[in-house]
Amino acid sequence: MFSVTILGNNSAVPAYERYPTSQLISLNGNKFLVDCGEGTQMQLMRYKIRYSRISHIFISHLHGDHYFGLIGLLNSFGLLNRQQDLQVYGPAGLQEIIELQLQAASTRLPFLLHFHTIQKAGELAETEDMIVSCFPTDHRIECYGFLFQEKNLPRKFNDKRNKPRSYAYCADTRYDERIIDVIKEVDLLYHEATYLEDQVEKASLRYHSTSTQAAQIARKANVGKLLLGHFSSQYESIAAFEKEAQQVFPATENALQGVTYLVG
Amino acid sequence: MFSVTILGNNSAVPAYERYPTSQLISLNGNKFLVDCGEGTQMQLMRYKIRYSRISHIFISHLHGDHYFGLIGLLNSFGLLNRQQDLQVYGPAGLQEIIELQLQAASTRLPFLLHFHTIQKAGELAETEDMIVSCFPTDHRIECYGFLFQEKNLPRKFNDKRNKPRSYAYCADTRYDERIIDVIKEVDLLYHEATYLEDQVEKASLRYHSTSTQAAQIARKANVGKLLLGHFSSQYESIAAFEKEAQQVFPATENALQGVTYLVG
Numbered sequence: 001m002f003s004v005t006i007l008g009n010n011s012a013v014p015a016y017e018r019y020p021t022s023q024l025i026s027l028n029g030n031k032f033l034v035d036c037g038e039g040t041q042m043q044l045m046r047y048k049i050r051y052s053r054i055s056h057i058f059i060s061h062l063h064g065d066h067y068f069g070l071i072g073l074l075n076s077f078g079l080l081n082r083q084q085d086l087q088v089y090g091p092a093g094l095q096e097i098i099e100l101q102l103q104a105a106s107t108r109l110p111f112l113l114h115f116h117t118i119q120k121a122g123e124l125a126e127t128e129d130m131i132v133s134c135f136p137t138d139h140r141i142e143c144y145g146f147l148f149q150e151k152n153l154p155r156k157f158n159d160k161r162n163k164p165r166s167y168a169y170c171a172d173t174r175y176d177e178r179i180i181d182v183i184k185e186v187d188l189l190y191h192e193a194t195y196l197e198d199q200v201e202k203a204s205l206r207y208h209s210t211s212t213q214a215a216q217i218a219r220k221a222n223v224g225k226l227l228l229g230h231f232s233s234q235y236e237s238i239a240a241f242e243k244e245a246q247q248v249f250p251a252t253e254n255a256l257q258g259v260t261y262l263v264g
Numbered sequence: 265m266f267s268v269t270i271l272g273n274n275s276a277v278p279a280y281e282r283y284p285t286s287q288l289i290s291l292n293g294n295k296f297l298v299d300c301g302e303g304t305q306m307q308l309m310r311y312k313i314r315y316s317r318i319s320h321i322f323i324s325h326l327h328g329d330h331y332f333g334l335i336g337l338l339n340s341f342g343l344l345n346r347q348q349d350l351q352v353y354g355p356a357g358l359q360e361i362i363e364l365q366l367q368a369a370s371t372r373l374p375f376l377l378h379f380h381t382i383q384k385a386g387e388l389a390e391t392e393d394m395i396v397s398c399f400p401t402d403h404r405i406e407c408y409g410f411l412f413q414e415k416n417l418p419r420k421f422n423d424k425r426n427k428p429r430s431y432a433y434c435a436d437t438r439y440d441e442r443i444i445d446v447i448k449e450v451d452l453l454y455h456e457a458t459y460l461e462d463q464v465e466k467a468s469l470r471y472h473s474t475s476t477q478a479a480q481i482a483r484k485a486n487v488g489k490l491l492l493g494h495f496s497s498q499y500e501s502i503a504a505f506e507k508e509a510q511q512v513f514p515a516t517e518n519a520l521q522g523v524t525y526l527v528g
Contacts, residue, residue: 013340014306038336039303042278062368064339068332072302075328076277093368100364104326104357106405141370 002027002150002165002263004188006229006255007043011194011208012065015233019043019257020065023190024054025148025167026260027130033057033073034146034169040069041076047258052082056125058132059090060171061143067094071101078109085112089124089134091142092117118144121182126151135182137173140207145171147182148263165264168223172230174204175213180221187264189223190255192230193241211241215248224264229255266291266414266429266527268452270493270519271307275458275472276329279497283307283521284329287454288318289412289431290524291394297321297337298410298433304333305340311522316346320389322396323354324435325407331358335365342373349376353388353398355406356381382408385446390415399446401437404471409434411446412527429528432487436494438468439477444485451528453487454519456494457505475505479512488528493519 003026008019020037024044031053033040044051051073059067067090077086088094095115102109116124118134121144125132129151134144150164168183170191183189194208203210209217211228218226226249231238238254245252253261267290272283284301288308295317297304308315315337323331331354341350352358359379366373380388382398385408389396393415398408414428432447434455447453458472467474473481475492482490490513495502502518509516517525 013343014309017310019306038333039306042283042303045278046281062365064336064365064369068336068339068365069302072328072332075332079277097361097364097368100361101326101328101332104361105328107328 002167003260004167004190004227004263005047005049005260006257007040007047008037009229009231009255009257010065011230011232013233014039016236018231020068021230022069023169024049027148027150029053030055030127030130032130032132032148035060035066036070036073037065038068041073043257052077052080054086055084055127056087056132057089058124058134058146059088059094060137060145060169061139061141062091062093063141063172066172071098074098074102074109074113075107077111078107082111085114087114087116087125089116089118091144092119135179137171137179138176138207139172139174143171143173145169145173145179147186161264167263170217172207173209174207175209175217177217177220180217183221183223185222185224187224188227188261189218189221189225190227190229191217193228193245194230194232196240196244211244212248215245215252218249218252224251226252227255227261228252266431267524268431268454268491268527269311269313269524270521271304271311272301273493273495273519273521274329275494275496277497278303280500282495284332285494286333287433288313291412291414293317294319294391294394296394296396296412299324299330299435300334300337301329302332305337307521316341316344318350319348319391320351320396321353322388322398322410323352323358324401324409324433325403325405326355326357327405327436330436335362338362338373338377339371341375342371346375349378351378351380351389353380353382355408356383399443401435401443402440402471403436403438407435407437409437409443411450425528431527434481436471437473438471439473439481441481441484444481447485447487449486449488451488452491452525453482453485453489454491454493455481457492457509458494458496460504460508475508476512479509479516482513482516488515490516491519491525492516
């Protein structure tokens, strides 16, 4: 199974029990975490996810709603006596922030933490069945989206499916057609939709997208399905996001916390 | 009104919907935050506390379960366009950690953040009606407890009460009789109780206390009432903490999340 579980779907300030961004990607029992806003470890527990199986963590950028929960998760891994190595990928600066906090607490983690500083687009990690690569997005600070591609088509599925499955996570971004080539025809696309279209100018000024813009990208990239998230705290109800996007790209859903979406 | 609202009552790894340590102290509408574990801002929202009124934040020590939520709260204050100054008190190292994270996000807070590095026991802050002082506790790293003393007895209460009210927060600590003089006869004492008495050796090794030890301190200091917290994640039910302590000091309660306890 190749799936994405939403741990947080809100932007910036948490609101209405919506947590900041974090997603768990699972493929055949292997787990990858994408972004890790504050409270991610609580959400993993709330949804009864065996998070000790997370082997790789990818951080898109250093705005707090995407990584303030990382130090707490690493600390808990240590307290729970995790043994297996952990790979962490993120922009320059992340390693220093984490190491400073471990040092302040005189914490020695019982497992090996490997930091990988993302510097440009390209392949980041390869496991037995997945290739993860990154691509830049158009945000206020250095920011990367991630592409998860199934590597080999499992033999048993050869007769049922024509191609390996793929998931693209578009992080925080303005409307940017440069990503279309990278994410073309993925089975599942997550694209941020911080605002509705009536705030398209505000979205652009703040380096974010509207629901309609996310749908336009999905349509132009001819993806299988679109997930929307990173909703602004100004919206108590998020129902309108899905409806607005469906006008442009019908196969759209809001990313809901605690829900697992299949890829392909 | 002088009160303490519990935002988190768990130690180290969050568990069973128990959040790491944080408490809100209120006196006549002024609010002070003591410790700020991960998720504190979510807890403030959950309990519908107007947290913009917090003027002072006191961090006892740099173990993550006592401060990992601080950067998120400060960031949210910024996003919500807070204007009034904020005073933050904590051990050496805290300021560098916070400033590094603000810098990584290119965040400029719209309010003045004043850091005060705690270096020794003594008075930390004085407001119109409160004096806050600190005292060292016996923990694995530098750690301070806080004493909140009502400054002047409001005139209207002069005939009802004999003395200003006081609250002591004993942070993380081993059993340590040296604090008794400092906290003597406070109206309300919060003392950590990470373990039950059958794990008294483990408690000492890890620089923590048992429920019975907390009660012994409360009895020797002749306080009005004892609140227990910082429960280990090994306990799914915390009912036994209160019962055990009441054998030694009857006026004991478990500190429950979302509950407000009156001082005096």
